[in-house]
Amino acid sequence: MARHTVYTIATDLGISPSTVSKIINHTGHFSDDLRKRVLDHIKSIGYVPATSARVLRSRKTWTIGVIYLEESHIGLEHPFFSGILQSFKDEVEKKGYDLTFIVKQVGTNEMSYLNWCINKKIDGVLIVVGSHNNPEVIELVESDIPCISTDVMREHLHTIISDNDQGIRLSVEHAIEIGRTNIGMVSGPLTAKHFLYRFQKLKEVMNEQGIPYHEENMISTKGFGYTSGYEAATELLNRTSRRPDMLLVGSDLLAFGVIHAIEDLGYIVPKDIAVIGYDDISFARMSKPSLSTIRQNIEEIGKIAAEKLLDMIEKGLKNETKLTRIPVELVVRDSTKTQ
Amino acid sequence: MARHTVYTIATDLGISPSTVSKIINHTGHFSDDLRKRVLDHIKSIGYVPATSARVLRSRKTWTIGVIYLEESHIGLEHPFFSGILQSFKDEVEKKGYDLTFIVKQVGTNEMSYLNWCINKKIDGVLIVVGSHNNPEVIELVESDIPCISTDVMREHLHTIISDNDQGIRLSVEHAIEIGRTNIGMVSGPLTAKHFLYRFQKLKEVMNEQGIPYHEENMISTKGFGYTSGYEAATELLNRTSRRPDMLLVGSDLLAFGVIHAIEDLGYIVPKDIAVIGYDDISFARMSKPSLSTIRQNIEEIGKIAAEKLLDMIEKGLKNETKLTRIPVELVVRDSTKTQ
DNA sequence: TTGTATGCGTTATCAC
DNA sequence: GTGATAACGCATACAA
16 A cells, blocks of 8 residues: 555656656557556556646546535435435446535535536536425526536526426326316426426417316425325315316325325325326335326436536537437336226 | 645745645644635635545545445345444535445456455445355455444344344244244344354244243245245245144345235245234334334444444554444334234 | 656744 | 645646
8 A cells, every 4th residue: 555656656667757648648659568567557556646736736526516505405315305316326336436425514615506616626516306496506506517406497508307398298198088177286396497398388278178277276395205295285275176086296205295195185096097107216106096197217317417517528518508308208007097 | 717726825835735735634732813804715716635646645544444245236226234334424424424326347347346346445335235254355355454233143243133122022022922923933044143143043032931942833035125025925824734823034134025925925924823923123113014023223323333443443443353233123013903 | 658846825944 | 824836646738
């Protein structure tokens, strides 16, 4: 574990430090013989360039920052987001990049996301969970640092997200298929744009299909968790004058709460009210009744996000407003099985 | 966003760079006046020291590496492990440390965990999921880099883990309480030492309590997931000649599989067979029947791990064999409710 | 094809 | 109390 540097290696081999450096970085032309000698020696002593020096000099860190949690108290525990993160991680690792969580202090100084990134010379940023009007996130997106999002949608930001149009459409078509046209929706918090968007889309699709849209059967939750779903569904069912026979829910997690609320009110899923979730987290198939849902292609979202971000980093592209939609898939399970 | 350095700041203020540095780092003695002037100016221009240069010079990175996934295909999605990670992260962030996943390449060179850490000058390592006989993990643990584990147990490693003795004891006592003494166990894979340990402990406790221990009612799973639990339970119930009336399961995730296997074989939980899990992940209370379980204090495990590791880092302590047990708690839900 | 000199931005050492 | 200077380990422009 003696400290090796390009200097010690150069001395060992009787050559110059810059030769070592160039061979390591595949720059310049050298005899195959010399190259082999250097590479072999490096491998045998287990040398690896000191990142800090390399970064200081060349301004590339091979590091991607992750903005993970915001006001919304979703943590790493959330299966959907952690799934995306996992897939993203797998992809960037292949290319030699490394992930780090963006926090707002270095050592003991508080600082903004942007400053943090500049300071750490982060190559790029993944926004997994953010909020579209957080000033610090905006500042970051408007900067020269390549950003990609799998959540927030904004100007000057490329967002990779499920095709929500298709998701809503599939849900409604499925409802019609099983003969349910009194459709309601329990959406996630409207602070997230795509929940808002899904409401609009639902209205649109129902119109197209000639199904009446009743405002009283639409509700949005306060939070992202089970309890939020439970509470919203209870409220909806208690207040409505025309009980829906099908509920579209913003996420599987919420859907579990919704189902239990329905059951606690004495109704049966799916006989009285069918329920379809969104996400297809692993527990969807383990619950009783198992949950029909719109499967988001988490792996693909993470993978595409990684590809796009690395592309921006490597080609030095600037952030631009863009939306990439990843197809979703209808998964029919017991919560919408009628007969 | 002009580049600031200690030099530009020094020039701005008409003082010397080293003075700036010392004030930032709280070293040396300066007039309150000067200190205030420097600090104010720094804040106003949003300056922050360049980490790479700082690291290059001072050999401290304020960065902790996380070893997360190994042969076992548990990803970030696993609620138990991601919960620990979250809690650990919250704690170290408070102290200004920052997390990064340990991967085996930097740029384009493959390397061992140890080399990676040396190269990145990582201050310490958290092993959330590893395997106790992975040579690279061993190498790391035996090095000078402070390590802490919430999973692997080994020589020269401090492990923070739930009090499994207590967990088994609580489970068995609960079984007795509800009048179930034909106890079986579906453990997780024995490649993880603590599952092995829990078997031994179960035998011990059952002996103490004068309950017969039947080898045929004990089984370990192949993996960590739902399906593994389902398969193991199916096998156990098909082969045993004295069907257990209570099953202790290695994790909640496995337990869901176990319960469904039981039900698919035509038995009722908890009437015929009561089931108790381990972990208390959030879905435990959402499932039907809701799952009785041994709650691991995830938050505490992560927090203590963080504290201990930072302590080692800051005091320059060496790795030592140690086991810190965090108390667990019995949570009774429907899967063990009889009457 | 190989070597020399310099600077990246800090902090540590020593001097004043 | 404050400042000058060297060194951390590397990559690059330039020289040979």
